[in-house]
């Protein structure tokens with residue numbers, strides 16, 4: 001009976017919408033449309049790189065690029081055949097140098113990079129052009145694209161993966177935290193998943209970071225030290241990566257080596273790093289900010305020259321044991337390693353600036369500021385005993401010599417003198 005119905009139920013379930021219901025429904029729909037079209041900018045260019053791969057000639061390029069110089073030939077220095085290496089982040093600073101070094105000694109190399117716009121993508125494209133000339137094909141794609149990774153492993157039985165693709169930089173994490181989760185966590189898992197499923201499974205060498213030492217005060221930093229006080233989201237994603245690496249090694253028998261790089265610099269470097277943008281600003285006559293820590297403590301970094309880092313990466317590949325899994329299942333214990341790759345001689349940032357001033361023959365306009373709490377740490381210093389014992393890693397370039405090479409490259413590159421470009 002009509003009299004039994006509660007007036008509340010009647011109002012809610014009436015099939016004739018009231019003006020108020022229509023009003024709120026329209027507001028809700030407008031909100032959904034607004035959020036859909038105004039999602040925050042995503043600098044990983046995920047949409048832009050979709051579907052840039054595939055087809056017969058693309059597969060052929062992958063195959064040719066992955067082929068070692070001479071099948072069956074044994075490299076006397078290593079006592080084994082040449083390798084086929086997938087280098088992620090190959091259009092990046094470290095990735096391009098490592099890819100080229102491997103290719104030069106006869107290994108087959110295929111690169112992958114999404115050419116995101118975290119820094120000027122034209123620099124990444126120039127690096128790719130040089131790699132292309134050297135016979136290294138860099139596939140344009142995202143490491144989160146599982147179909148692409150599986151396709152690459154279908155075409156090539158990679159012996160090794162040199163995983164260098166990541167969202168780098170500590171300060172940018174405050175502006176775009178999602179890009180760190182996308183590349184350094186989801187992307188890392190995606191690479192491990194593809195390696196786990198591959199038959200044979202490749203051995204993996206990947207870039208962690210010295211930033212995992214975070215707010216530690218015991219120096220020099222050694223691999224056995226605790227790393228549970230990251231000072232930035234970047235550092236936290238690298239620390240998480242080391243945990244994820246342990247899991248994939250433990251469950252699936254992947255052979256994994258993590259490398260903690262210390263402030264890598266050199267020709268073809270990253271424009272977001274201090275030595276690079278100081279050079280640019282000094283030449284333009286723009287003031288540069290030099291940070292100092294609490295109690296006027298000077299900020300210092302264990303600057304490591306790119307060629308030394310490349311040697312450490314290549315030595316890690318050469319000493320990596322095979323993964324033990326097959327069919328996605330572990331068949332026995334596999335190697336799991338972590339190494340510091342640094343220079344063991346921290347240099348204050350003020351000294352870096354004075355070297356640049358001499359090389360550029362220009363006085364810098366300096367402002368000394370308190371270091372903001374945005375992810376940076378005051379001091380880094382690597383203990384490299386483990387790498388020197390097990391990888392025979394021995395850095396040989398000091399900051400003065402390395403910056404000289406960087407400045408020469410910088411002046412050539414940005415003067416448009418690209419004909420003279422060399423690695």
Ligand SMILES: NC(=O)c1ccc[n+]([C@@H]2O[C@H](COP(=O)([O-])OP(=O)(O)OC[C@H]3O[C@@H](n4cnc5c(N)ncnc54)[C@H](O)[C@@H]3O)[C@@H](O)[C@H]2O)c1
Pocket residue numbers: 044088089090091092093094095112113114115116124141142143144163164165166167168169182183187207208209210211260261262263264265270
């Ligand atoms: N340069 C250093 O001082 C330093 C120090 C410590 C650790 N690292 C680590 O070393 C590695 C290489 O660093 P770098 O200095 O060459 O940086 P980089 O930014 O020059 O190179 C990284 C490359 O990865 C690519 N990339 C990022 N996300 C990707 C994705 N989702 N899919 C495909 N490609 C992607 C980028 O486009 C870039 O070309 C990184 O893992 C970085 O975290 C570098």
